[in-house]
Amino acid sequence: MEAKLVEASQLFDRFKAAFTRNDLHNCDSLLSQLKVLLTTFPSLPPLYRESPTAVHELTIARDIFEHAVVLSVKAEDQDAFERDFFQLKPYYTDTRGLIPPSPQEYPILGLNLLRLLVQNRIAEFHTELELLSPTALENPCIKHAVELEQSFMEGAYNRVLSARQAVPHETYIHFMDLLAKTVRDEIAGCSEKAYDxxxxxxxxxxxxxxxxxxxxxxxxxxxxxxxxxxxxxxxxxxxxxxxxxxxxxxxxxxxxxxxxxxxxxxx
Amino acid sequence: MTQDVEMKEPPAPSNSVSSAASPVLQHLKEIATLIETGAFTKEVRRVLRAVRHTIALRRKLKAPVLSSFLHSVLAPGSEVFVRLTSYLPKDDEHDMEVDTASSGTQAPGKYSLPELEIYCYLLVLIFLIDQKRYNEAKSCSSAAITRVKQLNRRTIDVLAARLYFYYSYSYELTDSLGEIRGTLLALHRTATMRHDELGQETLLNLLLRNYLHYNLYDQAEKLRSKAPRFEAHSNQQFCRYLYYLGRIRTIQLEYTDAKESLLQAARKAPVAARGFRIQCNKWAAIVRLLLGEIPERTVFMQNGMKKALRPYFELTNAVRIGDLELFRSVADKYSATFSKDRTHNLIVRLRHNVIRTGLRNISISYSRISLADVASKLRLDSVADAESIVAKAIRDGAIDATIDHAKGWVLSKETGDIYSTNEPQAAFNSRIAFCLNMHNEAVRALRFPPNSHKEKESAEKRRERQQQEQELAKHIAEEDDDEF
Known part of the structure; x- marks a missing residue:
């Protein structure tokens, strides 16, 4: 087990290096290798078998998936984002008592909310929102997405657009750009009806x-x-x-x- | 989240018993015989009646009565007996014990029928919950569930359904619902396999409750939409189902369906279930507000609900007037209540409706108004905000107006005479359809106990009646098919 863990962390280091170099192609292939490797760890969801290295394994797996999510944003691949996010989610919901919370948790949850907003999946947006605790709702990353949704529903589109300048995290920019396109279509639709x-x-x-x-x-x-x-x-x-x-x-x-x-x- | 508690009668204060003890014991023994005959003749109905009688006895249950009852129906020294008696207090029961031990020897059912065994578990469990000994209730219920899993008898299903409920309830009281989700799912699977519909119904509701307790709306909806559905057996379970369904749909923005489920749940719930009806009314009020309707004042003034619905009443008022400032202050004032009811996120959604109502009021009262005035009346931050909000309202059909961008004003259109359109006819039709449908549902819901007419009516009459009934049912079924 130890050997595999070492192998995983070495691979992960290489992945991170490629990640900071923005070498997306290399990242992709390393990530698939990592994901295959992760399947051999029994302490990960859904088994959660107890082992002396469980905490370490869980942490590294969570870290890998967090990077995978951010990578998918960089690659502008929304399907990959969804897949990776769902793989990551159990680490946030079910391992609360096992490993300390990740500093990346709220930014990524906020990012997911933003994605749902961009894809106009409002029902799922609200379902996800219900899962968040009051403290999470106070977090700037989450708050950002929640306020966006509100402005969007009200029709205060310029507030949506000005929010782009105030993004809490650099990864948000990609989705904000997508949102701008959605907003333009909305404005066009409204103008058509409201003005002669x-x-x-x-x-x-x-x-x-x-x-x-x-x-x-x-x-x-x-x-x-x-x-x-x-x-x-x-x-x-x-x-x-x-x-x-x-x-x-x-x-x-x-x-x-x-x-x-x-x-x-x-x- | 307390409606299940209030669906039951509140536990009675424990005072001295000895005088009431013997009739209660007598009752319990009668119930035991009822269960026995039910088990032998395989008549589920009898067991059902036994459960109903037990609930009536609930507030009279006392430790000495219980222990003497256990003595009389269970074999002393058997595993169940030892376990169950360990939950009952040992003191001040010796005289009772002695006195029943002698009579117990000739009591029937010494070999302890599985039905009676489960029934004893149920009794002790209810007793423990009423005594607020939740941790013991938890272990007792777990033991009972393990026992139930080993049995496969139709007459037990009814008892087991009650047992599931108290099992989940005892875990909820100790705030550890998450632990039993796996067990409940397994039980639900078994119940489905055995066509135990009452058990399925109960377990499905418990699972939904379990998921919603942790706000897992996604999982709840997935389970609900995939679980087998059939005609409801128990009204209470059906009410709960409707309530959970309403909540799930509210979260997923299907407000029209949600409103229907919630209102139906509130209507169908028994009068005694005050807490449950309050909860339904709260959610229904919010859903109606989100739909842009204003609930009538009488909804909030129902007997015994006035105080609990007060925050929602004030909220409705704020939405009705369309005053953002008032809305904000109400939301702040009752924020603790709203987060306790878990309606906080829904209240946030309402802001949008407040603006809409305000806008509608403006559009009715002014034929032409500048955007700056709209912004100040609605207390919006900027004119640009106001313009796009008005534009969206126009597109969504909330108001009928046009904006003149160059001159910066909103021009309301004349409202046409609604009676010159087909609108009234359509409204009339939908109301009649509702009434007729209600009548048909009522006819269909009538149930007659089998054989109850046998002696009273002659064979000829019965044939006639059955024919009529069949015809009626056929008619209804036929006309359901063709478009109304």
Whole structure:
């Protein structure tokens, strides 16, 4: 067992070196080797067998998965993020009594919340949120994600965008960029309904474009029904539901017959 | 999280007993015979009745009565007997013991039927919980569960279901629910395999409760959606199920379904289960607020709930007025209550609804208002915030208006005459559908005990009645299929 542990930590050191060099390809292959090696440790979840080296093993395994999560952010691979995060999660929930909490715990949990927000998986976002203790909610990393969700739901989009400047951790930037794209689509959707028209200047500022070309391209790609003329963007309004002129007779007859039948049964 | 406690009668204060002792003992013995006959004739119904009678006796259970009962039904010296008597206090029972030991010799069931054995476990367990000796209750219940696992008899299922409940309850009282999750899951599997539906029902609820105790909504939902479902056997268990289901759905933002489950749970719960109904009402109130509805004042003024629902009443008020400042102060004032009820995160979600209501009020009262005024009325930080919030509200259909960005104002549209649309007709239809559906459900829920009419009605009449019933059932089933 000892030998394997030494092997794992040596491999992990090499991984960390590659990690700091930002050598993503090398990291990937080392990580797969590490993960295979981890399967040979019986003290890890789900077995939790007790052994003299259990604490050491658990700590190193947790460390590896934490790095794996951050690596997946760097590689911008959301599926890998999800997989690695789920592998990491038992270390946070089930090993509380076995090893001291990791300093990386809250940043990573916050990162996961952010990911769920970006992917618009709000139900899961709230399910994860329920698992956090009140102290965790006070943590800046978690708080950041929670406030983002709130602003997002309210529609205070500029608060979402300005939060990018105040990220609590460098790894958050990637997701914040993704979020900005989601926000742009949201703003476009809202503007369409809320305004009759906008001047090009205002539209540019609102949708965060730096040039007219970018705006024109975006409109052409995403919203071909918008019209740009006289220095303004005109939104094509969806047809309002007109007051009903016609009586939906067939439907009414069906309903009334249904009532009659049911009443017959009661009386 | 206390509704299970309050579904039971509160334990009686222990005072001197001797006068009440003998009738209680008599009762217990009657119950024991009931169980015996039930076991021999394999009639689950009798055992069920025995359990019901026991609950009525609960507050009268005293140590001497119990120990003499154990003497009379269990073989002294058997393993069960020794274990169970060790939980009962030894003092002031000697006279009783002597006196029953003599009568015990001719008592039936000396060889101790497994049903009676389990029943004794159950009695002692209830007694221990009522005496607040939780740690002993824990060990007693664990021993009982080990015993139940070795048995496979249909007549035991009913008793076992009660036993599971107290097993989990004793662990909850000692705050160690996490330990028994594995056992409960194993028991649930066994119950499913044996088609013990009452046991499945009880265990599923206990598992859900177990998960929700640790806020594991994800696991709870996964189990719930995959566990086999069937028509409920026990109303209490069904109420609990609905309540847990409502909570899971609330967390997962399925508010419409959540509201339905929670309101149904509150309606179906027995009147005596005050704590449970309070809990349901709290959650239902929040869910309705999240849906943008305002619960009626009468919800908060129900008998005996006024005080407990006070924080939620004030919260509703704040949302109704749409005042963010008031909302914040209410949330702060009762933050301890809200975190105890575990509704804190939901309250945070409500902020958004407060803004919406405020915005709706503004849009109704002004035909044109500047964005700066909207921001100051809603106490938002900036005009830009206000603009995007208004824009989102328009898109979500909360208000009907347009924004003029250049001039910086919001222009509300004339509200059309709702009676010129099909809207009233649709509302009317949905209400009628609800009433008719309720009637049908009620008809379907009627249950008749088998054979109870046998003597009273003639064969001809019975045939007629059965035919009618069948026709009715067929009609209902048919019309459920075609679109209403």
């Amino acid at each position: 028209y906008l001047s090009i200047e205002d539209a540019k500022q609102m949708l965060m474009f730096s040039s007219d070309q970018e705006l024109a391209q975006y409109v052409a790609e995403e919203h071909p029904e918008w019209e740009i003329r006289n220095g303004c963007v005109f939104f094509q309004k969806a047809k309002e539901s007109a007051p009903c002129k016609e009586i939906p007779s067939l439907q009414l007859i069906n309903q009334t017959l249904g009532y009659a039948r049911e009443l017959e049964r009661i009386v």
